[in-house]
Amino acid sequence: MKLDLLYDKLKNFISEERIKQNEPMKNHTSFHIGGPADILVLPQDAEEIKRIITCCKDEGVPFFVMGNGTNLLVRDKGIRGVVIKLAQNFNDIQITKNIIKCKAGMAVSAAVRAALENSLSGLEFASGIPGTVGGAVVMNAGAFGGEMADVVKKVNVLDLEGNIFEMSKDELGYSYRNSVLQKGDKILLDVEMELTPGNRDEIKAKMEDYISRRKQKQPLNLPSAGSAFKRPPGNYAGYLIEKAGLKGYRIGGAMVSDLHAGFIVNIDNATCEDVLKLIKHIQKEVKDKFNIDLEPEIKIQGES
Incomplete structure (x- = not known):
């Protein structure tokens, strides 16, 4: 009921095409994973953001702010409350x-x-x-x-x-x-x-060189959230994962990239649960073999 009231309030100052109900978050993350957000809003300026937050507070509804979802893993049950997305709608x-x-x-x-x-x-x-x-x-x-x-x-x-x-x-x-x-x-x-x-x-030559090196070394043709783990002090996550023999290791639709072991890719309609299980398995193997703790770089959001 609170969500219905909130939706009606938001419609008073944001056009309906910029408010989405039960919006699949897999459409808003580079991983192409995630259940529905109760409400997703696309504000165009700071004043709209302020008013959205005020409405959420008044109705006791939680909110979450995201960008373009390239470093985000949303759980399979989705996100309760309001997602405020700041991407192409907020880009002067x-x-x-x-x-x-x-x-x-x-x-x-x-x-x-x-x-x-x-x-x-x-x-x-x-x-x-x-x-x-x-x-x-x-x-x-x-x-x-x-x-x-x-x-x-x-x-x-x-x-x-x-x-x-x-x-x-x-x-x-x-x-x-x-x-x-x-x-x-x-x-x-x-x-x-x-x-x-x-x-x-x-400047152009340097940019082209960096993009070329990315294409050679990173699985840019598959859905992912970029580097899955932060770089541990004095080492590289991808190197450790590869040395642990995990390149190409798969759980469900999620796989350690066979091009760059520092990436987890969605190769077959992976669920969030697939990715989380794979993250835990990688962490355990690297800890057992090298006594190094890998910390995820991917941000995880949503209802467990």
Whole structure:
């Protein structure tokens, strides 16, 4: 009943095509896995996000904020309450000299293209990283020796009381694949990145090289959520998993990629349960053989 009331409230300020009921989350994750969300909303600006959160609080309904779902595994029973998706519906960009400012829903690939078009260097490492800039900033995504912490200057966030304020890079508490924004008590609205003027041809060559290397080494043709595990200190998850003899190991429709053992791929309508069992098996084998604990990099959401 609460959900019906909430849906009616949301319709007062968001058009119906941007509110979806019982929406299969497999349609919103790169893994193509996940049961239905009670309500999925696609806001277009910060004011709509504030009003959605207020409505959820008033009705006592939980909410969850996501980007493009490229690092997300949703459980088979789905997500109760409201999913607020910030992706192509929330993706404006402004470029002033060497500063790129974009909303959290901007695709990383679009930001990388904008940097190239404006002969700005510093985002080359992100070439081929899937998902949104917001997701990349929150998790401090990185590759090829670079990471978002290298380019982020400041961000604007919305707290759960509806206040919008600025945070500098130093306040984001960046570390390997982590930031204070992962606590979930603030919603990233936009980010300002400071890049360096450079030579367009050199920037383009580096971007093309990184994309080519990704295609050779990563199973980009199969549904996955990117690297399944964080890199353990002084080692590589993919190397350990391969040495444990798990390349191609399969549970249900989920498999350790035979191209890159650091990836779990959905090869045949995998369920979330398939992936979770495979993660546990990998962790156990690597622990038994090398006494190293692997920590998942994939974010898991939904009803158990």
